[in-house]
Amino acid sequence: MDIPLLLLSSFIIAVTGLFFFIWSLRRGLLDPDAAGAKVIFSPGEIGRVEEPAATGVGQRELQRTMTASHGEPDADELQARLAADASSARPAFVLLGFAVFWLLVASLAGLTSSIKLHEPDWLTQYAWLSFGRIRTIHLNAVAYGWAPMAALGVALWMMPRLLKTRLEGARFAVCGAVLWNIGLAIGIGCIAVGINDGMEWLEIPGQVGVLFAVGGAMIGLPLVFTLRRRKVEHLYVSVWYMGAALFWFPVLYIVAKLPNLHFGVEQATMNWWFGHNVLGLFYTPLSLAAVYYFLPKVIGRPIQSYNLSLIGFWCLAFFYGQVGGHHLVGGPVPEWLVTLSIVQSIMMIVPVVAFSLNQHLTMRGHFAALKHSPTLRFVVLGGMMYTLSSIQGSFEALRSVNTVTHFTHFTVAHAHLGLYGFVTLVMFGAIYFAMPRIVSREWPYPKLIAVHFWLVAIGFAIYFVSLTTAGLLQGFAMLDASKPFMESVRVTLPWLEGRSIGGALMTLGHLAFAAHFLLMALARGPRRSGAAILRPLARTA
Amino acid sequence: MENHVKLISGAMVTLAIATASLVVLPYLQLRHEPPTPGLKPYTEVQLRGRQEYIRQGCVYCHSQQPRDPSQAPDDKRGWGRPSVAGDYYYDRPHLLGTMRTGPDLLNIGARQPSPDWQLGHLYQPRAYTPGSIMPAYPFLFEVKSEAGPGDKVVALPPQFAPAGGVVVATQEAQDLVAYLLSLDRTFPALAPLADASPASK
Numbered sequence: 001m002d003i004p005l006l007l008l009s010s011f012i013i014a015v016t017g018l019f020f021f022i023w024s025l026r027r028g029l030l031d032p033d034a035a036g037a038k039v040i041f042s043p044g045e046i047g048r049v050e051e052p053a054a055t056g057v058g059q060r061e062l063q064r065t066m067t068a069s070h071g072e073p074d075a076d077e078l079q080a081r082l083a084a085d086a087s088s089a090r091p092a093f094v095l096l097g098f099a100v101f102w103l104l105v106a107s108l109a110g111l112t113s114s115i116k117l118h119e120p121d122w123l124t125q126y127a128w129l130s131f132g133r134i135r136t137i138h139l140n141a142v143a144y145g146w147a148p149m150a151a152l153g154v155a156l157w158m159m160p161r162l163l164k165t166r167l168e169g170a171r172f173a174v175c176g177a178v179l180w181n182i183g184l185a186i187g188i189g190c191i192a193v194g195i196n197d198g199m200e201w202l203e204i205p206g207q208v209g210v211l212f213a214v215g216g217a218m219i220g221l222p223l224v225f226t227l228r229r230r231k232v233e234h235l236y237v238s239v240w241y242m243g244a245a246l247f248w249f250p251v252l253y254i255v256a257k258l259p260n261l262h263f264g265v266e267q268a269t270m271n272w273w274f275g276h277n278v279l280g281l282f283y284t285p286l287s288l289a290a291v292y293y294f295l296p297k298v299i300g301r302p303i304q305s306y307n308l309s310l311i312g313f314w315c316l317a318f319f320y321g322q323v324g325g326h327h328l329v330g331g332p333v334p335e336w337l338v339t340l341s342i343v344q345s346i347m348m349i350v351p352v353v354a355f356s357l358n359q360h361l362t363m364r365g366h367f368a369a370l371k372h373s374p375t376l377r378f379v380v381l382g383g384m385m386y387t388l389s390s391i392q393g394s395f396e397a398l399r400s401v402n403t404v405t406h407f408t409h410f411t412v413a414h415a416h417l418g419l420y421g422f423v424t425l426v427m428f429g430a431i432y433f434a435m436p437r438i439v440s441r442e443w444p445y446p447k448l449i450a451v452h453f454w455l456v457a458i459g460f461a462i463y464f465v466s467l468t469t470a471g472l473l474q475g476f477a478m479l480d481a482s483k484p485f486m487e488s489v490r491v492t493l494p495w496l497e498g499r500s501i502g503g504a505l506m507t508l509g510h511l512a513f514a515a516h517f518l519l520m521a522l523a524r525g526p527r528r529s530g531a532a533i534l535r536p537l538a539r540t541a
Numbered sequence: 542m543e544n545h546v547k548l549i550s551g552a553m554v555t556l557a558i559a560t561a562s563l564v565v566l567p568y569l570q571l572r573h574e575p576p577t578p579g580l581k582p583y584t585e586v587q588l589r590g591r592q593e594y595i596r597q598g599c600v601y602c603h604s605q606q607p608r609d610p611s612q613a614p615d616d617k618r619g620w621g622r623p624s625v626a627g628d629y630y631y632d633r634p635h636l637l638g639t640m641r642t643g644p645d646l647l648n649i650g651a652r653q654p655s656p657d658w659q660l661g662h663l664y665q666p667r668a669y670t671p672g673s674i675m676p677a678y679p680f681l682f683e684v685k686s687e688a689g690p691g692d693k694v695v696a697l698p699p700q701f702a703p704a705g706g707v708v709v710a711t712q713e714a715q716d717l718v719a720y721l722l723s724l725d726r727t728f729p730a731l732a733p734l735a736d737a738s739p740a741s742k
Contacts, residue, residue, distance in 0.1 A: 014558065117642070117674055120666070124677045131676045132598020194596030198634040227545055234543055243545060244552035251556055255564065264629035265574075266567045268637045273563035281556065317552055321559025330608040331637060332624045334570055340562055403612055407604055407641035478641065481614035485644050486672050493674075 410471025
């Protein structure tokens with residue numbers, strides 16, 4: 001059987017099927033004013049801004065950037081939303097608290113490993129601090145700590161709002177989060193002492209991974225229960241992303257951890273099927289869900305094209321799962337597999353453009369709102385980073401580009417553009433919005449939010465530019481056979497130092513954020529107007 | 542979209558397609574791939590050393606997959622011929638790697654066959670490769686005032702040797718070196734199968 005022909009035909013059939021599927025789900029596909037997009041607003045609420053992270057003055061300024069609202073929001077609906085928020089407050093708080101803790105661990109571990117790359121004799125006496133381990137601790141603290149805890153915490157908080165019901169089974173989520181984090185602490189400890197399964201993204205031993213499976217299922221259960229108790233007919237776009245991600249991740253993790261099944265090169269293809277899908281089918285959809293909720297919510301305007309988001313979702317679901325093979329371009333794997341992954345990587349441009357266009361059209365004419373809304377600043381910047389990192393990723397998969405960038409720091413910079421520039425920034429924005437609702441208190445020091453934003457934005461810009469440059473110089477030096485290998489190391493050194501400076505600024509920003517989070521959780525700091533500024537209605541709640 | 546069953550089943554179908562193409566098909570295609578002739582199973586010491594390689598996270602800076610000369614000059618750097626699936630017959634877990642912060646190691650045993658060089662380089666990479674950014678692994682060694690019977694003393698250039706003592710390799714360091722020396726795929730690969738060859742034009 002001619003495999004390329006087989007692949008080509010199955011690809012064409014699948015894409016046709018995909019578009020037929022999308023067509024079958026449409027409801028007024030060309031209707032620019034889809035009712036679905038308005039599900040997140042109560043009647044009379046469109047045109048009304050919502051930004052719990054802004055001060056009273058900021059909120060008024062923010063409202064001034066909008067056209068006047070059309071009327072008073074429906075009081076019953078707002079009351080129901082308060083009840084929804086109350087039902088999710090505790091589990092969301094627990095998950096977000098864990099997330100902030102792991103963010104600090106990951107930042108310190110990441111900064112340490114970054115410094116070690118240009119100071120190789122620094123702290124070499126301790127095995128657990130050696131580059132190979134502390135770098136892995138950094139990755140796992142992000143991949144299984146910060147990112148999923150923040151994303152799931154935000155998902156738990158959004159889900160009852162989106163379904164206009166209460167969160168069912170919140171206790172499961174709290175217990176699940178505790179189990180998951182015990183597992184993660186043990187897993188990180190294992191890596192520190194050198195017990196690990198030996199595959200990138202899958203280092204934490206499978207025996208410990210059982211805790212992730214059980215804990216993760218317990219966090220997911222309330223979301224499923226709540227989905228079944230929904231009081232809305234229409235499932236908003238954020239719900240599609242969250243629902244799918246919650247079912248995707250367990251399959252990925254369990255298949256990857258099946259013992260005594262994977263071997264040699266097949267294990268490598270599985271490794272990158274997992275490694276890329278945990279980004280593409282877990283963190284990405286959960287973060288996109290947050291963008292699709294918070295962006296329109298803050299500016300009080302439904303997303304521009306609801307159908308574009310439908311196309312974006314199903315194309316992502318279809319193409320993203322198969323891109324992982326681009327991590328093995330030029331490797332000892334079947335040629336057809338690499339080709340398939342390159343094709344799907346390029347196809348990813350479709351959902352990315354659909355999303356970006358939608359975000360831009362929704363924001364158009366409202367960019368002044370960025371000045372007044374901390375949530376929006378993080379979320380919009382994060383959304384832009386999604387576009388950049390995805391387009392970059394598509395081109396990075398091409399053989400010609402990959403030949404230069406593969407095996408270099410360029411890939412690391414790209415990974416951070418996705419997981420930091422996109423996922424992390426969006427999560428910061430979401431947390432700034434949600435926390436005042438969760439603890440019924442304002443952020444005590446609004447200036448700290450600005451400090452956080454500028455530290456991480458500038459820090460990350462330095463980080464990304466430095467590391468990308470390092471990777472390109474390294475890649476070109478390595479392809480030049482007339483240069484000794486050590487030349488490819490030497491050229492990166494100043495840029496690796498630049499990366500440490502950027503990383504240090506980001507870490508400072510995270511310290512400011514964590515301190516602010518802690519003060520808020522402990523009800524410290526000045527109170528301006530209490531919970532009252534949240535919404536006129538909240539006074540009675 | 543109104544139907545959550547349709548949503549979840551659609552999502553699972555797309556994942557099933559991805560899993561079939563990136564996991565199941567490679568599994569079926571490569572399951573019967575024989576080891577490359579000349580490839581020997583790892584000995585027990587080498588396997589322990591391989592575990593040490595994993596414990597220390599060597600894989601995060603060193604790949605084990607030389608590319609085809611048409612793509613990159615890996616062969617000119619002495620990293621070896623492009624590898625094929627059969628070269629990894631005994632590898633569980635795989636250690637193909639994704640970074641070349643340091644050089645490819647699939648043939649390090651052929652390139653640097655001296656155990657003394659390997660041990661000294663692990664103790665202090667900069668003693669052998671000026672400008673190297675590889676971490677030193679002092680915790681894999683012991684500094685003793687004098688070597689005991691059976692101790693593996695590491696020969697070091699004088700300026701890197703500790704004053705008044707000898708550096709002795711622990712069992713872990715010796716295992717790791719045994720594994721590194723076993724990395725030698727200089728025997729020829731079989732004529733690659735039409736669909737299983739590395740990127741060759």
